[in-house]
Amino acid sequence: MSRAPSPALVSRVRGEAEAFFRSARGSHDWDHTERVLTLCLRIGRKEKADPGVLTLAALLHDIGREEEDRSRGRICHARSGAALAKRILERNGCDAAAVAAVIACIRTHRFRRGGAPRTLEARILFDADKLDSIGAVGVGRAFQFAGEIGARLHDKRIDVRKTKPYTREDTAYREYLVKLGRVRDRMTTREGKRIAAERHRFMADFFDRLNKETDGVL
Ligand SMILES: [Fe+2]
Numbered sequence: 001m002s003r004a005p006s007p008a009l010v011s012r013v014r015g016e017a018e019a020f021f022r023s024a025r026g027s028h029d030w031d032h033t034e035r036v037l038t039l040c041l042r043i044g045r046k047e048k049a050d051p052g053v054l055t056l057a058a059l060l061h062d063i064g065r066e067e068e069d070r071s072r073g074r075i076c077h078a079r080s081g082a083a084l085a086k087r088i089l090e091r092n093g094c095d096a097a098a099v100a101a102v103i104a105c106i107r108t109h110r111f112r113r114g115g116a117p118r119t120l121e122a123r124i125l126f127d128a129d130k131l132d133s134i135g136a137v138g139v140g141r142a143f144q145f146a147g148e149i150g151a152r153l154h155d156k157r158i159d160v161r162k163t164k165p166y167t168r169e170d171t172a173y174r175e176y177l178v179k180l181g182r183v184r185d186r187m188t189t190r191e192g193k194r195i196a197a198e199r200h201r202f203m204a205d206f207f208d209r210l211n212k213e214t215d216g217v218l
């Protein structure tokens with residue numbers, strides 16, 4: 001980034017970004033963005049990335065989520081969020097190089113449809129966002145989401161191939177088996193890998209214990 005964003009710019013962007021989360025559910029709310037920002041800056045210090053780009057990218061990375069929810073998943077929030085972010089940053093006088101760097105991060109933070117994250121800052125945002133879905137926070141969010149959609153607390157014998165998302169069988173444990181258990185293998189930075197390995201151990205121990213407790217062994 002040619003010059004660091006001013007505190008005034010960061011504060012205006014933060015205010016505009018937070019407004020997108022007024023009706024967000026607890027599992028995907030503004031607190032997630034704040035945690036991702038903290039992680040981005042932590043990883044960014046280790047990886048010697050641009051803190052200005054990381055700050056703006058983290059604050060804006062999920063502003064398209066409301067649109068994705070309203071379209072029932074047809075619109076990709078990484079793509080729509082990048083377009084929304086571009087307008088916000090330009091309106092607030094952010095320089096062109098910074099706008100381009102930030103929207104590249106947002107567009108690829110999901111990987112699935114946006115393409116692979118390429119720049120260092122894009123890889124850090126990707127890692128930070130996924131790290132917030134594992135460890136103790138990840139376990140908490142998984143149960144909160146399951147509660148939001150009315151899923152069961154736990155079913156150790158679940159067959160993930162025969163169950164569907166957004167049903168009573170879409171438990172936190174199903175999310176762990178399908179997605180969360182694989183996050184550590186998807187990290188793209190060295191520091192991301194290190195944090196993911198540690199968080200993964202805690203999460204695996206938690207579900208192992210949950211299985212034992214529901215069996216009455218512990
Ligand atoms: Fe996202």
Ligand SMILES: [Fe+2]
Pocket residue numbers: 032036061062129
């Ligand atoms: Fe996110």
